[in-house]
Structure formats: C-alpha cells, structure tokens
Amino acid sequence: MTQHTVKAYGDELDQLTAEVARMGGLAEAQVADAIDSVARRDVALGRSVVERDARLDALQREIEKKAIRLIALRQPVASDLRRTLSSMKLATDLERTGDLAKNIAKRGLILAEGDPMQPLTRSIERMGKLVSMRLRDVLDAYAAGEIERAVAVWNTDDEVDEHYNSLFRELLTYMMGDPRTIGACTHLLFMAKNLERIGDHATNIAETIYYEITGQEFTGERPRWNPDTAEDIPEPPADDA
C-alpha cells in the first residue's frame, strides 16, 4: 500500500476499510443468527437479530459520512478514490444484507408460533449456510485484497440459484399437498428469496472489490437465470463466463 505524506490521510483511509470490515462481520453474524433462529425456533435470538439491525444502519451512515468527509477534505485520486467509493458501495450492500437478515428473523418469529416444519427449515438452513459461506468468502477477499477469491465467489452464483429453485419446488409440493401449510410455506419462500438476494449482494460486493483493486469494471456474463419463470422460458444459448 502506498504511503501518504500526511499520516492522518492514510489513517482515515485505513479506518474506513476497518469500519467496512467490521460492518461486514456484523452483517455476517446477522445472517448466520437469523438462519439459526429459524432452524432452532429460537425466539430470543430472532428478536435480538431484529434489534441489532439498527447498529448496521448506524454504521452505514457513519461510513458514508466519513467517506464524504474524506472526499471533501483530501480530494482522493486513483486507488484512494476507488477505496473511498467502494467503501460506500460496500456499506450499502451490507446494510441491505442486514435488512434481509432482519426480515428472515421476523418471519422466523411468526413461524415459531406454529408447528415445526422440520424438513423445510432444514432446506432453508442448508441454503443459508451456502449463502453465509459466500458472504464470508467475499469479505475475506476484501480484508485480504485477493481478487482471485472475489472472482471465485462471483463465478459460483448459480449454486445459490440452484438451491433456491430446489426449495421453490419443494415448497410448492408441500403447499399443494396440504393447503393448511400455505401460510408458513409462504414465509419460508420469502426467506429463500431473501437468502437468494443476500447471495446477489455478495456477488455485488465481489464486483466492487474487483473494481477497487483493478480499477476496471468486472466484465463477463453473469451466470444467472430466473428461477421463477425458468420452466416456461427456454434457456438462452450457452456462453459461459
């Protein structure tokens, strides 16, 4: 990393990075705890996830304020500017991730009032674990500044989509089999959707890291397809990234 003549400038940049990393840790924990609270029907844990979301919001505001202050006072250029801008972008992604985790926890609280739905919450747990791993990988890549790792996360986005699709099917089967479960299944469906969106945020973060380090847009076709309508629409011809 380049040295700055003004020590305070370098410190401020470091602090920005550190705050993003800390926020990442918080978001990670929120996602993991939200899934845990659903899987174990742990009402207290679910409530604490909902409460802790405010801290993520506060951190995001803090990071934004600091970044703006840094831009105004130091006029960063080149890699410093990218670092500043990407910290703002990452903070936004992480804040959204936290919101989605909060939503999962809230739905978990509602589910905890009903009967246990063991096999389905298991599927959610499995998908949640996958998404948590992607989030961890991408944040590790950020902390260590490894492009390779970030790109690997970006490349494996379809894994989450496959899980989502599988869960979607499973839930449909359940709902058709026993209409009384429709309420609970809908909550689970939204949870799955939220997890899928968290996966997308992890992909966004990977793109931002790529931009921060290389200064270039990440080009390449994102491996994506729409799971909701996939059965009706023929898949586009192959061009893999």
Added chain:
Amino acid sequence: MTYDVPPSPVAPHSGSRLWTAGASAGVAILVLVALALYQPDLAWPLLAGAALVALAAWTLSRWSGPAARTDHGAAEAAPAGSRLDPTLLQSVFEALADPVLVVSGGEPDDIADRRVELANTAARALLRTPREGGLLVSVLREPAVLEAVDEALFGGVERTTDYTGVGAQTRHWRALTRPLAPTGDRALALVVLRDETDVRRMELMRVDFLANASHELRTPLASLSGFIETLKGHARDDPKARDKFLDIMATQAERMGRLVADLLSLSRIELNEHVPPSGKVDLARATSDVIDAVSVLSAERQVRIVMEGPETGAPVHGDRDEIVQVVQNLIDNAIKYSPQGDVIEVVVQPEVTLEQASAPWSGGNRGGGATRLPLVTPDREPGLRYAAVTVRDRGPGMAREYLPRLTERFYRVEGQKSGERPGTGLGLAIVKHIVNRHRGGLTVESAPGKGAKFTAYFPLAAPRGAAGSRDFRMTAGRRT
C-alpha cells in the same frame, strides 16, 4: 506511522537525577555548617537550615526510591529470563497449539486502531495473517469477539465468547479475551481461541442420529413384526406361505443390517470430519481395485465398466478405506441406475487444478447440456492440485431441482427406483462426508435422460509444479 522519540543519551534518568540531588544537598549542608563555625552568633539558624536541607534530601530519596528501584528491577529481570535461553519464551509462544493473539488499541472509538501486535503460528495459519501489525478487523470480524476485545482493552474485563465460523466445515470456537498490562499509551489484550467443534458436534450428532435412524429402522421392523405375527397365527401350518414369509423377512433383516452398517460408518466418518487424514493412497489403484471387486455385481447386472486413465500414480492424502468407499459408493450407484447391457465410464485424472476438477464436462449449465452442481467445494488454497475420479452412467439422470439435495441423508429423487437392490439412502451422504474430511470436492452433472456424472477430487499428496510457496501450511511449518 508513529514517531517514537528515542531517549537522548545525555538525558538524565531518574537514578542519576537522585544522585545529583543528594550531592547538592551534601554540599549545601557543608557550606552551612562551615558558615556556622565562622559566625557563631548565626550558628543556630544556619544549623537549622542544614538540618532542613538534609531532611528535604532524605524525603526526596524516599519519594523517588520506588521508581529507581523499579528501574533496577527491570534491569535485573532480563538476565533472570535469559538464564535458560533468551528465545525460549518466544518459541513457546509460537508453539502453543491454540491460536493466540496479542491485540493493542489506542483510542476506544477508533476501530482502525486495533492492531494485532503478535500472532503465534497457529493464529497465523488459522486467520491467514502472515504479517504482524495487521488490522484486527481484517483477520477477525466476529462482532461478539470484537466487543469482548474492546472490553478487555478499555474496560479491563476478562471474558469468554463462543462463536461459530462458517466454512466448508463448520467450526465452533471459544474466544478468551483478557486484559494485559499496557505499554506506553496503548492498551493491550490477549486473545486465545479454542476449538470446541468436537464437543458441539457430538451433541448434534447424537440428536440427528437418533432421529434418522429410528425413523428409517421403523419400516422394516414393522414389516418383520407383522410377518412374525402372521407366522404365529394363520400361517403356522402352511409350509408354502411360511417359506415365502421367511424369505421376505430375511430381505428385510438384511436391509436393516445394511442400514445399521451405513449409519455406523456415517457417524464414524462424521466424528472424524475435522481430523484431516494422515495416510497416503493411490487414487488410481484404489479405483481399479474397486472395479475388480464389483465385477461380480456388474456381471450380474450385465453392465460393463470401462476405466480410462493411468492404473497407478495418483497419490492423494487420505485414508485408504474411506477413499475406496467413495469410489465404491459412486460405482455402486452407477450400476444400480444403469440399464442392462450398458457401459459405465470411470475416468481417473492424476493431476488437475481446482478449476479443472470442478469444471463442467459438456457445455455447462446452459445450452441444453446437463446441469452441473458442486455438492462439496473445498476451501480454496492457492496452488494446491488435485487428483479426480469421475464415474459416469447412462441411466435415467436427474432434473436440476433434485441435484442440491442429493447428499442429504435418506433423500430419494422422486419417482426413481434403484432396482431390486434398494439402497439405504446414505451412499452419497457418506461420500460427501468422506470427501469433506479429505478437503476434497464433489461435483454432479446430470440431466433427465442423459445419465449422471459424479466427480470426486482429493488434494494430491505431493503437490508438483508451482505449488508450495503460498501454501499456508508451509508457512505454518516454517521455523520462526
């Protein structure tokens, strides 16, 4: 970057300052006493002044005494430690089995200021922090632990925090944070991480095992007791029916036996999942051995097995029995789902990168090809190479929505029957856990009507080529 001011060589330290004060007091007393001798009428006030100076000097020496003594003590402590070996403490710290970090912090609200001052070998390997003086948040993000570190640094509170690390293998950690005596203006704290995975895993396992096993054993057991009842009643004197029932009962008992065997081996593998295997196995030879062993079964089903690739020369880290079980389960499945008279291809690739091992065989997910899905992905380690074994059948195949759940225990793809030799539903679960334990990977590629292809890959025992230098285990093994 902070500017440390080195002590000036001419600056007095507290000991010499004391000496100066004592000397000047002595001179002052002498002068006063001499004056008193020459001026007898002023003798009393002068002597009183001398006494006052003596008293002041004595008080001064009493005050700065402890400080001077500490200086002295510190100077003595160093030789006491070095009586054994000056680097002993250092090497003990490095050799500690638990990851240990010394963290420093300047100001409570500046989180960029929490730095790792020291990290022992275990901590560097776990947190992948080769350099010392790195940011704490970039190696340890868990918010609960960060909070505990803050409390230790600025509140002087000692505590333990439990947290779970996600990864290919879930690990449960307990972090002990304890305040240390500060140096200069920076507060210090000690962080010790302890792996609690085994304890937690045992609890979880017990619950899971009981639930699954009792459920799956109930079905054959119910049919057994049903037939026993019938044999005791109506069918007692009917030899034809009795033989038929006994045959069914034997099949059911055999099924139960297989199930129990599979459950036991699954639970054994799961318990070992966090202990990396220590032996070395030749994947190619293990594969050809398995093919020989299943030749009876494949002949029975009139299925031909074709092996491509070398017969030996793919050494991987692993437990031989377990590697054989992986190949065996994959080939067993292929035989079960293959139509009569079909061919199963088994391909061994002795050296591939992670990308090659998990790469799609044909066209990828789109373009009408088969769906490919990684079922187990190892944690990335740069430069590591793998040996892969691929088993491909031309059976009915599976739709993409079933693929993510294949390695679940007792999961069955809807509407599929595995022929006259029903499986236990645990085969792929066992494969998954073995592969995971070996830090390898497992990929499936399939589409309805297009057969299925399973690839298992394991890290090579002797990484050739440009591996090595960035492999953290080598860093961990290095002497520091």
